[in-house]
Amino acid sequence: MHSNQDNLLELQDVTTTFFTKQGEVRAVDGVSFSVGKGEVVGLVGESGCGKSVTSLSIMRLVPQPAGKIVSGRILFKNEDLMEKTAEEMRQLRGDRISMILQDPMVAMNQLLTVGKQLGEPYKFHDKVRGSLREMCIRLLEKVKVPAPESRVDDYPFQFSGGMSQRALIAMGIANNPDLLIADEPTTALDVTIAAQVLKLMKEIQRETDASIILITHDLATVAQICTRVIVMYAGRIVETAPIKIFYKNPAHPYSVGLIRSVPVLGQPVDRLFSISGQPPSLFAMPKGCRFAPRCNKAEKKCFKHYPPETWLDENHSVACWLYPGD
């Protein structure tokens, strides 16, 4: 995927490092990808692979003071977010760029009413027209919380998990953002509620034509709403592919392993497949390909040098020595 005027968001070689007492950790290491207008992209990977830090980097909300975006450019509507002042970023956040966190129970302030928290994106972006309470009720209605007129005055602990997640989504979409990052929005929910929440997100996307980055480790979720998949491993992107190609023809051995680990309904197996080994420690990254120690196709070269990004076709790229560049 090459630089494109139609891209809403484009990350160029973004590296985010945490400076800890134990040493430097590159949670995100030279990540580049782009998101088109109205596109729904899935960012997939194991826990700790840098998905969440990538999204926090886009928001410029990497935990301080340990974390820092040390290099790269983050272009949003062709403007570099790295050059924005704190106040300019604040104005973008919750207005043009928004995010939904994964655990609604801890992402909501338990001491403020749901309505008060819903109203904040309006209040702090000068978007209040008429009654703020009325606007919050409309918002709850939009995400299908029952009895919004009375629910708006409730406290988060009076909401169920599914309702809290809906309220959280409502906060994210209040100002119809151009980009919505959803960080595992269904992880904390049970399967039926998760399906409802995904359906809701799909509807909202269609209505507002927002671009969505869906961060997840659940391939089933990706299959349901994404058009493209970005696979991250140990802080780097290993494969980018349109959803259909990804499922039919995954290129990177890691992606192949991920897809093979999903059990198929009706197909009896003795033992579920899993990728052997553990992701590398962030403090001791392998010199070559980071997946090499777990890869069954690894060769000598893989342990020595990190593979460059290779384009298999216009939309499908992979970083693996199995696919030599042109």
Place this chain on the structure above:
Amino acid sequence: MQGYIVKRILIAAFTVFTVLTVVFFVFRLGPADPVMVMLPPNATPQDAENLTKKFGLDKPLMVQYGNYLKNAFRGDFGSSFRFDEPALRVLLMRFPATLKLGLVTFILSVTVGLSIGLISAVKPDSIIDRIGRLFALAGMSLPSFWVGIMLILFFGVTLRWLPIAGRGTPLHYIMPAFCMSLYPIALITRLSRSSMLDALKSDYVVMARIKGVPEFYVILVHAFKNASIPVITVIFGIFGALMVGSAVVVEYIFSWPGIGRLVMESFFARDYPVVQVFVIVVTCMVVTLNLIVDIIYAYIDPRIRYQ
């Protein structure tokens, strides 16, 4: 909410009653016969018997206990042996001095402790944080009697800047108040710093920033409201108890005419009714402060209010 408050008040009343009972029995378990303490050495056995009868000490213990409770509810806790006046009145006469010193200490501790704690949490590892941490460590570990003596030595005797004893002018407050607030400042600084750090790391703070909430609002409304709950416990709850403990020492060192010094004097003079009423009044103070804390909790945290 009303049910909650009524419940708290009942619990508070029960606590006071329990302390009244414990105080009654503890003072009667002691080996010293109060009559012997009160009488001059050359008194006859007849004198002792008369006095025993006068105080009702010849009656069975349970009857004495009943009378004690009855009198207690009327505010009658017996007379001071030393002053021949109701013990409660003796104590209350000395109370304003302690209360004034206490209020100065309270305001000093809360403003200094909270400000250092909050600034340290918002800007960890800054100069204020480092100095604050050092000061908190010192405040926690230096005993107030030693600090008091050193203050007197330095500012009172050597430099002659501040009066070393008594009260009267605002200058008189500086040393005792500083001495008394050292520990509470340290405690409040540490606690507000750590609970604020926790709150600032939480997801709801990240979420507020995601919504584009301005930083001062994030800190004061989202983070501080959550961080304030443990801090309030310390400020009010432990404060009452702390105050009394250090008031006894500090008032003694600086000859401050409050209840702390009174209780020390009464103790050495075996003026038990005054000591007894001191324990009871202090209990009531601590219980009341805790009741206030409980009500503030309910006001801040809806989960308590809606129980």
